[in-house]
Amino acid sequence: MALPTKPSGPNLGLSSGSLNSQEKSPGARARSGGAGKQLPEYKAVMVGASGVGKSALTIQLNYQRFVEDHDPTIQDSYWKEMALGRGGCVLNVLDTAGQATHRALRDQCLAIGDGVLGVFALDDPSSLVHLEQMRATWGPHFTQPLVLVGNKCDLVTTAGDAHAAAEALAQSWGAPFVETSAKTRQGVEEAFSLLIHEIQKFREAMAKEAKAKPRGVKGRRQKVMCHCGCSVA
Numbered sequence: 001m002a003l004p005t006k007p008s009g010p011n012l013g014l015s016s017g018s019l020n021s022q023e024k025s026p027g028a029r030a031r032s033g034g035a036g037k038q039l040p041e042y043k044a045v046m047v048g049a050s051g052v053g054k055s056a057l058t059i060q061l062n063y064q065r066f067v068e069d070h071d072p073t074i075q076d077s078y079w080k081e082m083a084l085g086r087g088g089c090v091l092n093v094l095d096t097a098g099q100a101t102h103r104a105l106r107d108q109c110l111a112i113g114d115g116v117l118g119v120f121a122l123d124d125p126s127s128l129v130h131l132e133q134m135r136a137t138w139g140p141h142f143t144q145p146l147v148l149v150g151n152k153c154d155l156v157t158t159a160g161d162a163h164a165a166a167e168a169l170a171q172s173w174g175a176p177f178v179e180t181s182a183k184t185r186q187g188v189e190e191a192f193s194l195l196i197h198e199i200q201k202f203r204e205a206m207a208k209e210a211k212a213k214p215r216g217v218k219g220r221r222q223k224v225m226c227h228c229g230c231s232v233a
């Protein structure tokens with residue numbers, strides 16, 4: 001896609017990827033209102049097969065426009081300040097490659113992410129199967145919040161097989177399922193907001209669990225294992 005400037009290497013959201021008027025440079029992004037108040041920051045990782053619309057969703061969220069071209073991603077990073085409930089937060093979106101050749105980069109993003117938007121295309125049931133297979137490689141240690149996103153809802157007129165299968169899969173993962181269109185913007189803000197909400201719920205649960213544990217006992221692992229089997233957490 002033509003819009004964002006792309007980092008050439010493995011820029012894991014630690015330097016500015018693509019900044020627009022709603023985004024802040026990494027140094028300034030966590031402050032708000034001029035009073036130096038820190039906003040919480042959440043890292044959302046976009047995963048799914050190539051061509052399902054991960055970049056289109058990310059760009060629709062950040063730039064309010066739809067990009068028609070498919071320019072396969074290697075890795076991009078975006079920051080956006082989001083208004084949520086009584087306070088705001090900074091969302092760092094890590095847009096990963098659907099192409100298998102960049103799997104190692106995707107695994108690195110998953111390891112540093114706070115939550116995942118698992119994207120498939122509603123008009124392509126095979127992309128749901130692809131996502132399910134991808135998810136299976138993350139192993140039993142993967143406990144990050146996840147939202148299942150059925151994109152391209154503008155291309156389907158009736159709730160078909162992909163919709164039913166996605167609802168069943170989301171239920172088995174204990175994850176919310178949301179339908180989006182990066183073209184019409186339907187459900188886009190909702191999908192990202194839902195993930196932030198899931199991350200917040202997860203963190204609260206972790207904090208409670210940590211409080212309830214006797215001192216010296218470590219909490220649950222949050223991070224994933226690398227596909228080669230080594231720990232990347």
Ligand SMILES: Nc1nc2c(ncn2[C@@H]2O[C@H](COP(=O)(O)OP(=O)(O)OP(=O)(O)O)[C@@H](O)[C@H]2O)c(=O)[nH]1
Binds near residue numbers: 054070151155
């Ligand atoms: N009609 C329609 N087309 C979409 C939608 N989202 C994405 N597309 C189109 O689908 C193609 C692929 O979109 P991308 O966002 O580049 O796909 P991606 O998942 O980022 O692909 P990789 O970077 O290769 O992993 C582009 O031509 C987009 O214009 C949508 O909601 N509706």
Ligand SMILES: [Mg+2]
Binds near residue numbers: 055056096
């Ligand atoms: Mg992309």
